[in-house]
Amino acid sequence: MVDAKDNVALDTGTLTAEQVNLILKHLPVDVTFVDEEDTVRYYSATAERIFPRSPAVIGRTIQNCHPPKSLHAVNRLLEEFKAGERDVAEFWIRQGEKFVHIRYFALRDVDGNYRGTMEVSQEVSGVRALEGERRLLDS
Numbered sequence: 001m002v003d004a005k006d007n008v009a010l011d012t013g014t015l016t017a018e019q020v021n022l023i024l025k026h027l028p029v030d031v032t033f034v035d036e037e038d039t040v041r042y043y044s045a046t047a048e049r050i051f052p053r054s055p056a057v058i059g060r061t062i063q064n065c066h067p068p069k070s071l072h073a074v075n076r077l078l079e080e081f082k083a084g085e086r087d088v089a090e091f092w093i094r095q096g097e098k099f100v101h102i103r104y105f106a107l108r109d110v111d112g113n114y115r116g117t118m119e120v121s122q123e124v125s126g127v128r129a130l131e132g133e134r135r136l137l138d139s
Contacts, residue, residue, distance in 0.1 A: 032119040033107075034062045038078060041116070050100055050121045062117075081106035082114045092124075099125045 007014045015023070024031060024044045030051065033042040038061045043053040057065050066074050080086040081104075090103040105118045 028122065030119075030121040033116060034119070035116040036082075036114055038062050040065060048123075050095075050098070050123055077104060078117065081117055084112070084114070097125065098123050099128060 006016050006018075008017060008020055025046060027044065027046070029044075030046055030049050031042070031044040032040065032053070035041050040057045040060055040062055043057065045053075062074060062078070063071060077086070077089050080089075087106045087108075088103065090101065092099065092101045094100075100121060101124045102119065102121045105120070106114060107116045107118055109115050
């Protein structure tokens with residue numbers, strides 16, 4: 001809910017629409033939201049987006065945003081999410097030197113109704129290479 005001061009009341013706090021946008025733009029992951037009708041409603045415009053998106057995808061069905069060879073997998077996943085058979089799906093791929101981790105989450109309201117899917121992608125080569133420990137403010 002947005003109030004007259006442009007505040008968005010969330011479960012654990014209140015943020016302005018600008019703050020929500022800043023948070024989403026600076027997450028170290030790419031986020032895409034597809035609603036319960038399979039329509040792309042949002043994607044984060046991060047500086048180093050892994051899978052490029054254009055504003056033209058907003059309002060299109062997700063099926064029109066994937067190559068035909070992966071369409072069967074996209075549709076199966078959405079069917080499983082909608083039927084309540086699955087809540088999470090993940091996979092990982094290599095893109096040259098990059099190692100990309102991709103996760104899909106079924107979003108459900110408080111009554112358990114399917115409300116959409118969130119895709120989260122992250123380049124994790126650096127994370128996979130971590131060893132030992134590094135404490136806050138260590139250089």
